[in-house]
Amino acid sequence: MNQNKDISEKEFKTFYEPLLKGYGGEFKTVIKSKNDICELIYLDSKIVSIDKLISLIKKETDIYVKSIVCRLIGVREIIYCRENKKKLDIKFVWELISKSIKIIPINYTISSIGSQGFLSIPLYKFDESLENFDFIRLHIWDDSLNQYIDTEKCENFSIHTHTFFAESWVITGRIINNRFDYNINSKNSKHSFFKVVYNDSLNEVNRHTSKAVNEKIDIELYQTSEEIHFKNGNYKIDAGKLHKSGHTNSPLPSATFFSFTGKNGLDKSIVIGPKHISESEINRKMIIDPTELLNKINTQI
Structure with a gap:
């Protein structure tokens, strides 16, 4: 762990609502309020060490409190390492995040197939302004997910x-x-810019369906780099820069912690597609139980 090992009651309260947005809507009906959780944690002091917090959640019988506190410690570490350019202790964070998912019923976990074919599990979302936007997810690639996607559209x-x-x-x-x-x-244009439009009946953080609509701006596309990143590796993508993600670890899974932040500037979100297609709908399979995938990843760590 790289950061300040103490967490104040005030800091905990700032994390509470963004963490809730990483759970299914019904989670709000079973989780204690932030004031009630603070009464459990901050009995003697307004500041508690991470070691004491980890000790507390080992003893805690309320699985929902255990889950949100595990997620708090893990997400907080990701944000700290990102903003201070520190090396992330991935194993430490993985143990916390995976536990936060596995100990609660699946219906409280948001897990869906993204348009790029990986399983996406939101962990934290702060969206009060674009400039301070912060969104952290767990991404998992695995061959078992191919049954849910249209590989040609992907x-x-x-x-x-x-x-x-x-x-x-x-x-x-x-x-x-x-x-x-x-x-x-260009006269060699084979692709166009597409705008992604989402449907109206949406989850707060993961979408049910989306449609890519051709904006009639034709382009000649060319590749500038080819990268493969391994376990404990790290890579960054500036806002507005084109990229394509995937994995090359079949038949075993690959997984990442993925972060978006508005603190480094904003740009336009676009998708590139074949120029002869006018629009294409992408269905996103919701509520996929990630337990087996989490267990597969554990065997690799």
Whole structure:
């Protein structure tokens, strides 16, 4: 662990709501309020050490409190290492985050297939402003997920940019991150910019369906780099820069902690697709039990 080993009651309260957004909506009906949890944690002092907090959650019988406190410690470490350019203790954070998922019923975990074909589990979302936006997820690639996706659509619309600066830490496996650039209105254009439009009945953090709509801006696409990142590796993607992610670890899974932040500047989010397609709908399979995948990852760590 790299950071200040004490966490104040005030800091805990700032994390509480963003952490809740990483759980299914019904989690709010079973989790104690932030004031009630603070009464459990901060009996004698307004500041508690992480060691004491970990000791406390080992003894705690309320699985929901255990889950949110595990997630708090893990997410807090990711944010600290990102903002202070420190090496993340991935094994330490993985143990906390995976435990936070496994000890609660599956219906309280949001887990869906993203448009790039990996399982996405949100952990934390602070969205009061774009400039301070902070979103942390667990991503898992595995062959077992292929049954839920249209591989042709994934391939056609796999190259994209993000509104926010992104950073990824490889938990296990081998992650591909290829980078691209483009020329607009070239006579060699085979691709176009697409805008992603989401449906109206959405979860707060993961989407049920989305549609890629051709914006009629034709481009010539070309690749600028080819990267493979290994266990304990780390890579960054600036806002607005084209990239394509995947993994090359079959038949074993790959996994990352993935972070978006608005603190490093904002840009436009676009998707690149074949210019002859006018629009394409992407269905996202919701509520996939990640337990087996978490266990597979544990055997690799």
